[in-house]
Amino acid sequence: MTREESQLHVMYESAPLVIREAVDAAYDAVRLEFTQRGFNVDNSDPAEICVAAIYKYLVDSALPTIV
Numbered sequence: 001m002t003r004e005e006s007q008l009h010v011m012y013e014s015a016p017l018v019i020r021e022a023v024d025a026a027y028d029a030v031r032l033e034f035t036q037r038g039f040n041v042d043n044s045d046p047a048e049i050c051v052a053a054i055y056k057y058l059v060d061s062a063l064p065t066i067v
Contacts, residue, residue: 008052
């Protein structure tokens with residue numbers, strides 16, 4: 001993992017529960033899609049990079065709607 005990816009993953013791990021749950025659900029959906037299409041994907045470093053990327057996408061693009 002790059003330094004940025006590692007930092008993003010640490011930020012994800014300490015994010016509010018609602019953000020972690022949203023990121024986890026998105027990751028689970030991606031992983032399910034891949035496995036249903038016959039790809040054997042595991043929960044190794046590339047999975048953590050994917051989670052970091054989903055987290056970055058969410059925090060960079062989502063409008064705050066939670067009060």
